[in-house]
Amino acid sequence: MKKSLKEQLPERFAERMERLLNDEYPVFLNSYDENIYAGLRMNTLKITPEEYLKMTDQALESVTWCPTGFYYNGSREYSKNPLYHAGLYYIQEPSAMFPAQVLPVEAGDHILDLCAAPGGKSTALAAKLRGTGLLVSNDISASRAKALLKNIESSGIRNSIVLTEDPKHLAGPFEEYFDKILIDAPCSGEGMFRKEPSMMRAWEKNGPDFFSKLQREIVDCGVRMLKPGGMMVYSTCTFSVEENEGTLKYILDNYPEMHVIPIEQKGEGLMPAHPEWVDGPEEIRYARRLWPHYVKGEGHFTALLRKDGAEDGDKGLSKMRLSDESKGMRELPEEFVQFLKDGDIRLDFDPARLILQGDHLSYLPENAPPLGKLRRMRTGWYLGDIKKKRFEPSGFFARALRPFECGHWIDLELSDARVIKYLKCETLEVSSELPNGWYIVGVCGYSLGWGKVSGGTLKNKYPSGWRWQ
Numbered sequence: 001m002k003k004s005l006k007e008q009l010p011e012r013f014a015e016r017m018e019r020l021l022n023d024e025y026p027v028f029l030n031s032y033d034e035n036i037y038a039g040l041r042m043n044t045l046k047i048t049p050e051e052y053l054k055m056t057d058q059a060l061e062s063v064t065w066c067p068t069g070f071y072y073n074g075s076r077e078y079s080k081n082p083l084y085h086a087g088l089y090y091i092q093e094p095s096a097m098f099p100a101q102v103l104p105v106e107a108g109d110h111i112l113d114l115c116a117a118p119g120g121k122s123t124a125l126a127a128k129l130r131g132t133g134l135l136v137s138n139d140i141s142a143s144r145a146k147a148l149l150k151n152i153e154s155s156g157i158r159n160s161i162v163l164t165e166d167p168k169h170l171a172g173p174f175e176e177y178f179d180k181i182l183i184d185a186p187c188s189g190e191g192m193f194r195k196e197p198s199m200m201r202a203w204e205k206n207g208p209d210f211f212s213k214l215q216r217e218i219v220d221c222g223v224r225m226l227k228p229g230g231m232m233v234y235s236t237c238t239f240s241v242e243e244n245e246g247t248l249k250y251i252l253d254n255y256p257e258m259h260v261i262p263i264e265q266k267g268e269g270l271m272p273a274h275p276e277w278v279d280g281p282e283e284i285r286y287a288r289r290l291w292p293h294y295v296k297g298e299g300h301f302t303a304l305l306r307k308d309g310a311e312d313g314d315k316g317l318s319k320m321r322l323s324d325e326s327k328g329m330r331e332l333p334e335e336f337v338q339f340l341k342d343g344d345i346r347l348d349f350d351p352a353r354l355i356l357q358g359d360h361l362s363y364l365p366e367n368a369p370p371l372g373k374l375r376r377m378r379t380g381w382y383l384g385d386i387k388k389k390r391f392e393p394s395g396f397f398a399r400a401l402r403p404f405e406c407g408h409w410i411d412l413e414l415s416d417a418r419v420i421k422y423l424k425c426e427t428l429e430v431s432s433e434l435p436n437g438w439y440i441v442g443v444c445g446y447s448l449g450w451g452k453v454s455g456g457t458l459k460n461k462y463p464s465g466w467r468w469q
């Protein structure tokens, strides 16, 4: 007979939890018999929750600790919905919405998401920035960062840089550079055993001892990169004391300028952390534990910290120690100008922020830092390629455009069969009256990608890697 989830828990894990939770342990254990919760978070760069709820008859219940988050029934319908493909919402485990919600983001902030793949928290932080400032999303794993890049691009985020560096290589050049930092640390994943039972096997190989050491190395880098007066979120999806209260105690012991501060965001079932478990200072209690027997979500831990010192308001200007090898342009390339004119694109581009790397034309976020030789996947808004004296726009360019920014826009109703055909990269029939040229194909006013019209037929330019399966 197949073992229940409870019976599959690693023995050492079960023993530790029993010791930790005492009388509460049986209730905690029973949570493994309960269903997991599926969540989605609205991408407010594109739509507000109110606008989305008006558009749909879906029954969505609010996540109490995230105003843009909702529970849904877990049906595949949500990931097969063209509105999902248009980047209107991100599918995210409800407890995982808490850390980005907790970071108080202000317009113009320079934010670092240090362990960012696959981008659940980066996409939320970008939405909070509302197109201002800069988001640097980093993950040490280049393979995991591919998913991060796709999520950033399909969410229509223009002001981000995606790096794949070891945090140790970032700490020097970005010393005291960031206003806000989120460290959603690699961890032993105990809080995810119910959702992803395969993590139990991984835990047996590398558990809390392994991860708490790694977390300390990462937070050392994070603290260095935080400006005086800046704020940092530290989060994990594990229960272990070493990786949660233990890492906070490590930060407080080693960096007297860092303090754990109260989290303003309220929500049902959020519980205080436990300084007494590590014989640590009382302020550790401000951090929040999300236990599966108290919240409608998986296990998580989140702390908000502040570094002493006054914020100087001088966002992003710092002692960067890298040379700038990607200089902006003096004027817009001819091919790009022609494309903007033909596609009736109503945006002003500052040539000094345009960079050409090989064929790739990108638009840098305002005051983007020089990156020297740091390993990167994207520098800003990747617009397209200049090839054979022509500009070929990227899917990312399309995704971040809104109807009032582009006159050549073919908008389809959700019920139009051509929407799915488009997402499957098929050719579409369009009105023969449409002048030839590049067009955005949109659904309900939200951009999906490019197409090229010629004599009543639209040649599909949807990125093949994004193809509807």
Ligand SMILES: C[S@@+](CC[C@H](N)C(=O)[O-])C[C@H]1O[C@@H](n2cnc3c(N)ncnc32)[C@H](O)[C@@H]1O
Residues within 6 Å of the ligand: 096, 114, 115, 116, 117, 118, 119, 120, 121, 122, 138, 139, 140, 141, 144, 165, 166, 167, 184, 185, 186, 187, 218
């Ligand atoms: C919990 S996951 C991050 C999830 C992500 N924040 C999100 O919301 O989608 C932790 C990430 O840390 C990355 N990681 C592991 N070791 C790292 C290190 N030394 N520096 C930076 N990232 C690291 C892993 O590749 C993994 O993607």
